[in-house]
Amino acid sequence: xxxxxxxxxxxxxxxxxxxxxxxxxxxxxxxxxxxxxxxxxxxxxxxxxxxxxxxxxxxxxxxxxxxxxxxxxxxxxxxxxxxxxxxxxxxxxxxxxxxxxxxxxxxxxxxxxxxxx
Amino acid sequence: xxxxxxxxxxxxxxxxxxxxxxxxxxxxxxxxxxxxxxxxxxxxxxxxxxxxxxxxxxxxxxxxxxxxxxxxxxxxxxxxxxxxxxxxxxxxxxxxxxxxxxxxxxxxxxxxxxxxx
Numbered sequence: 728x729x730x731x732x733x734x735x736x737x738x739x740x741x742x743x744x745x746x747x748x749x750x751x752x753x754x755x756x757x758x759x760x761x762x763x764x765x766x767x768x769x770x771x772x773x774x775x776x777x778x779x780x781x782x783x784x785x786x787x788x789x790x791x792x793x794x795x796x797x798x799x800x801x802x803x804x805x806x807x808x809x810x811x812x813x814x815x816x817x818x819x820x821x822x823x824x825x826x827x828x829x830x831x832x833x834x835x836x837x838x839x840x841x842x843x844x
Numbered sequence: 845x846x847x848x849x850x851x852x853x854x855x856x857x858x859x860x861x862x863x864x865x866x867x868x869x870x871x872x873x874x875x876x877x878x879x880x881x882x883x884x885x886x887x888x889x890x891x892x893x894x895x896x897x898x899x900x901x902x903x904x905x906x907x908x909x910x911x912x913x914x915x916x917x918x919x920x921x922x923x924x925x926x927x928x929x930x931x932x933x934x935x936x937x938x939x940x941x942x943x944x945x946x947x948x949x950x951x952x953x954x955x956x957x958x959x960x961x
Contacts, residue, residue, distance in 0.1 A: 832950065
C-alpha cells in the first residue's frame with residue numbers, strides 16, 4: 728500500500744531564512760508527487776508536482792521541491808520565507824504504475840509552517 | 845476560471861440526524877472527489893467519480909454515507925444517520941484527469957465544516 732510521511736508536525740523559521748518541509752513516500756511503482764498548501768478555513772491549493780524528468784521542480788509562490796528517488800523523498804523548499812507562507816502543507820503521492828481507476832491520491836498528515844518576523 | 849463551489853460552509857447537527865453537502869466542480873473537469881479531513885489529519889478519500897460513474901468508494905462508510913453525481917457535473921454527499929465521529933471538514937475537489945492520465949492537480953473547494961453534537 729502506498730503511504731506518505733511528513734515527520735514534522737510543525738516547522739518554525741524566521742522571515743528571510745530558507746525553509747524546508749520534509750516528505751518521504753512509499754509506492755510500488757514510480758511516484759507522482761504533489762505539494763498542497765492549506766490556509767485557515769480554506770481548501771487545499773496546489774503548489775507543485777513531480778511527474779517525470781528534472782528532479783528539481785519549481786512551483787507557485789517561489790516554492791520548489793527536489794525529488795530524490797534513492798531516499799524516496801520529495802522535500803519542499805523556499806530560499807527566503809515570508810510571514811504570509813505560514814500555513815499547513817500537505818505532501819501527496821500517486822502510484823503511476825496503477826491504472827487510472829486504481830490510482831488513489833494519498834495525503835500525508837500535514838506540516839504546519841510558522842514564519843515569524 | 846471559477847473554482848470548485850461547495851455549500852453549505854458550516855453545518856451543526858445532532859447525532860442520528862441526516863445532512864447533505866453539495867459540490868459544483870470546475871467546468872470541464874471529468875473527475876470529482878469527496879474527501880474527509882478530520883482535525884489534525886490529512887484528507888482521506890471517500891469517493892471518486894469519473895463523469896457520473898464511481899471509480900473508487902472503498903473508504904466510504906456505505907451504511908451511512910452516500911454520494912451521487914447524476915449528470916456528471918455537480919454532486920451531493922449525504923450522511924444518514926450522523927455519528928459524533930463524522931465531525932470533520934468535507935472537501936470536494938475536481939481535476940481534468942481522464943482514465944489513463946492521473947497526474948493533473950486537484951482543485952479543492954473551501955469545504956463544509958460539519959459538527960455533530
